[in-house]
Amino acid sequence: MSESQRRPPPPIPLSILTGFLGSGKTTLLNKLLRDPALADTLVIINEFGEIGLDHLLVEKVDGDLLVMSSGCLCCSIRGDLVSTLEDLLRRRDNDRIQPFQRVMIETTGLADPAPVLHTIMYHPYLMLRFRLDGVITTVDAVNGNATLDAHAEAVKQVAVADRLVLTKTDLARDPQALEALRQRLHTLNPAALFLDAVRGEAEASRLLDAGLYNAASKSLDVQNWLRADAYPTPEHAHEHRHDHHHDRAHDHAHTHDVNRHDDAIRAFCLRDERPLDPDGWSLFLDLLRQAHGPNLLRVKGIVALADAPDRPLVIHGVQHVFHPPHRLDRWPDADHSTRIVFILKDMQPDFVAGLWKAVGNVPTVDRPDSSVLSDNPLSPKPGGLLA
């Protein structure tokens, strides 16, 4: 067997297309599938209810099309997603179907995208064969504000996105309301790239390749993936939000009331120039995951560890599920500091920043240091039953 035959095939990029009911996912997908960049794409459409209709609306599909109509992809048929993807890989490997080069999963409008992300990020086999390219979320310019007010799932769909596609701007009659919606989306998710579908901005080249691995340059593109500079620091995450409320209070006629869904979300970037001790890192991650897992909507980062400071660790998590971290051979750019971006729900940035300082043994008034944290009999032990 030759070397190339023994090597595992390169992982297949997988994108998730989500967005609230009627926000324009299928319309966007139809348009995308006409682009040659998606010629060898396998599309999986998940539908809620007994009879799938969306597949009738997808006009042209060059690759295979799979409609899951027996339930919601994110919950009841989650197991099926695993077996479906495994089956498709088997058929692809045995040349029984066209060798698709990309997978796009359109979730139902009501789906929480996190469980779908978990399926890909953590399944031992799927994780090897697929790489998460990015989450694309459509937001309706007319109904977006009301939807975000009423549905926590819609807020989550925005918070986990790598790309936010604003649809129906042609129908939006109130420019100030539209601007308020843009501001709101930006506060929820400062780093996501904004694209206006009506203006033709939501093209394949800007929606795809949002992941860490850049297929074009065949290298890791941390800058593009992390976009750490777009986030406020933990301290400024508060001010940011206060400013936001302030603006909204002044613009009452055009915006919706401050509401609890958005208020629960905080986005910020933690930075540290000093490499962290690996035990401190395990403790930090364990404590966050065990105590606050469901609230970690998205965590991405590049981390300098003291045991090999030249080989940074890449981390990627959605709620309590973290992709097994992998070490890079070298820093991808001149900045060798730890940068971790967080999008949190119902959690204060101060808590995360305080925990980081504690595990790094930075003395802070009224904060326990790492020995106190690790000696605490109630805290989970790395490698322990709870870890």
Ligand SMILES: Nc1nc2c(ncn2[C@@H]2O[C@H](COP(=O)(O)OP(=O)(O)OP(=O)(O)O)[C@@H](O)[C@H]2O)c(=O)[nH]1
């Ligand atoms: N005017 C206008 N209409 C749009 C736009 N995008 C989508 N629509 C219309 O909005 C309706 C819903 O669009 P879909 O693409 O079916 O939305 P969806 O998110 O797939 O809907 P669900 O599958 O129900 O979640 C359709 O009638 C589309 O034609 C847009 O940018 N402008």
